[in-house]
Amino acid sequence: MTDVSHSTAPAGPVPPGPAVKPSQDERLKEVSVLTKIMRRPELGALAGLVLVTIFFLSTADSSMFTLAGVMNILAPASQLGILAIAAALLMIGGEFDLSIGSMVAFAGLIFGSFLTLTGWPLLLAIAATFVVAALLGGLNGQLVIRTKLPSFIVTLAFLFILRGLSLVGLKWATGGSTQMRGIGESAGEGFVREIFSGNALESLFSWLAAHDIIGKFPNGMPTVTGVPVSIVWFVLFALVATWILLRTRAGNWIFAAGGDPNAARNSGVPVDRVKTGLFMLTACAAALVAVLTVLDAGSTDSRRGFQKEFEAIIAAVIGGCLLTGGYGSAIGAFFGAIIFGMVSIGLTYTRFDSDWFQVFLGAMLLLAVLFNNFIRRKVTGER
């Protein structure tokens, strides 16, 4: 290719019209399937998931991999996963948000207050919670962009500010307690409630139980009555985020903004807008988790979402995101969160002390970073 003499554009083969299916250039080597797989950022997370599954298949009680056991794993994984996917998008866009854990608590407080103090209907309370979260996320983003400080510092400040505000606010709203009760009653019943709490696909599960496809109690009720809605949200969010990242203009802009903001700006990518949007997205993901968990528990407290920011970032890194931005995947964060859930819940099915979890966590993070760096060098031919 450095042979300059043949680089005067050869006229043929005649480029096919855009409508016609392009004929493959015979000089192009078919890209091997292996290379294609290697190029996917989520490869490491998928491999990790397989390894962890094998580990638990061989050590854990067999009840872990029943339908009920899997739901047990996926429920906490889904809450973390929603945060992790948003964190992954933001990381690909080149920034961190350390305030998402605190944002869960703060959004929980806001949501609870709208329901119990002002007595708004559920839909309005949820919408208002998202608006507040989005504004705070936007504030995070604007601060990072305008001050040009690392997002690590700015959002670290908000980690404490929001956690503190949640504490103060809860005490103020409840008259001295750090827990706000009675949210479940104020929320009422109805269609909106069913979207954000309880189980989905209940009729399907009853039908499956009636036909003896899944386990049931003697009275005919299925042992697992449905899929917790948080899992549905988790899966949907992972699918939408993946589609955005890989198939849309916004996705290309996210990669570009994180890969090299200057180059992106020179090419006409509105980097600041992309980053602000991503900060708003992580805040809204935190608000979604707050709404889901608060409605499930019927109450909120100031420790909600504690340290979730780190877990979300770890899940995103296990999922193949580079800390430096510009590379990663949403589906990887999806797998990363499932690994998380599987290990944290799975250890209780084994004879191991469940406090090994943290050790595992650190080791997994280290391995993932090493693996990601190795893969990146392979993929980009960095020399």
Next chain:
Amino acid sequence: MATNAPLIEIRSLVKHFGSVIALSGVSLSVHRGEVMCLLGDNGAGKSTLIKTLSGVHKPTSGDFLVEGQPVTFASPRDALDAGIATVYQDLAMIPLMSVTRNFFMGREPIKGVWPFRYVDFDHCDTVTREEMHKIGIDVRDPNQAVGTLSGGERQCVAIARAVYFGAKVLILDEPTSALGVAQTSMVLKYIHQVRQKGLGVIFITHNVRHAYAVGDRFTVLNRGKTLGTYTKSEIQIDELQNLMAGGKELQAVSEELGGMV
């Protein structure tokens, strides 16, 4: 259309940054099918001039005409829309992204209805492969990361992108300064091709030989002023070198070292 007005013409352009006078009266013009080399040593004001032409800075005073019409650009986007594309030395490509994604970055073609609008990346891959083929770069797979390409190839991809998206004037900011010999000749050859297509090229460099290899006219910039514009027939390579370095001292050093500097 098709008047003889130059693609870009600037007359006594001045740019101040506070009390710093970065440009104090620069004039130059670029015509269709012409490579105009902008030469100058470090600090001569080349970067400021490029950034003014590409819409990053606004001139303090002076005329800025595009195809005979006076213009003022509020942002790089405006310049791009007017057909002025700038290829920066190392800020053109994102190594972690694929060739296709880089090629269409910021100008992704969109299909479908909102909110289901998407980018047809298969079509983009095809276009990228064809455009690369035209300039003789064998991209084995347009989905490979740009980081796997050589420096010269990256410059060529950046130029090809500008040409594909309808640039009339290309501003190339030291496209060869970080490249080896073979890579440089690849880029110079491609600049020549672009000229034959009828585009105007402003080629910024401080390497006189690279400039002389492809340039039609040469404008020398020194301390924020144009020292003059010369056609290739008017000036020899060593005269150009001396002019650019500000005259005699370099000549003396050169003789002392017994040859070319």
